[in-house]
């Protein structure tokens with residue numbers, strides 16, 4: 001089954017969430033059931049860039065071509081990879097190569113292949129995104145993964161987003177919880193100014209977290225890749 005692929009890149013480091021710092025390749029799929037107001041990967045769904053419809057085996061070939069033997073971890077992101085059934089085969093092929101596989105998804109659509117993933121990040125969207133979480137879907141998604149290496153990650157832009165994050169952490173108290181600063185300026189090419197802004201936002205989010213009795217067991221992170229490479233794509 002073919003998968004629409006926007007880009008394959010790496011090795012780089014995972015800049016976000018539960019395995020931050022992990023050396024990894026990225027496979028970014030096309031298409032999303034959401035359209036977040038601040039999506040930093042909107043080219044995956046806004047029609048501005050065309051995807052390549054390719055078989056899982058060909059993706060593995062591309063990974064080898066680009067990464068050689070310098071990796072053992074592959075992160076599948078998007079878009080929402082969970083709109084594609086064909087990822088199932090890609091996971092199997094990666095595992096046959098001895099690679100671990102991670103996924104980034106918002107938890108809006110369940111696929112049985114998620115159970116095969118080694119590092120699962122579910123990222124429900126706060127009010128600033130203008131998206132509405134379907135909690136029936138999200139409950140189902142989280143329930144399926146009780147014994148898996150899974151985490152929740154909420155991006156926070158403002159106080160309402162933080163309140164949403166508290167609600168999510170309370171709802172799924174046993175799932176490792178990550179807060180991530182939002183990047184408000186996804187088109188800036190001034191890396192130094194962006195870095196300063198993001199560090200200020202990080203300090204703000206740390207303070208919100210340290211003052212919250214709900215967040216006693218939360219982890220607060222920036223997007224590490226954005227601190228290093230700004231809004232550059234394919235890193």
Ligand SMILES: C[S@@+](CC[C@H](N)C(=O)[O-])C[C@H]1O[C@@H](n2cnc3c(N)ncnc32)[C@H](O)[C@@H]1O
Pocket residue numbers: 032038039040041077078079080081104105106122123153155180181182183184186223
């Ligand atoms: C581009 S999304 C793709 C995967 C999936 N659709 C999702 O949202 O989880 C990957 C991660 O980037 C985060 N993200 C997107 N735009 C962002 C921004 N402007 N600032 C910070 N994080 C952002 C998302 O919340 C998600 O955790």
Ligand SMILES: Nc1nc2[nH]cc(C(=O)O)c2c(=O)[nH]1
Pocket residue numbers: 012013014015016026041077078104225235
């Ligand atoms: N280095 C790096 N880390 C990331 N973590 C999540 C990403 C994503 O866009 O899903 C991403 C990305 O695009 N690059």
Ligand code: SF4
Pocket residue numbers: 032033034035036039040041042044078079080106
């Ligand atoms: S769910 Fe993810 S890919 Fe889809 S619009 Fe939101 S941030 Fe972008």
Ligand SMILES: [Mg+2]
Pocket residue numbers: 040041
């Ligand atoms: Mg990204």
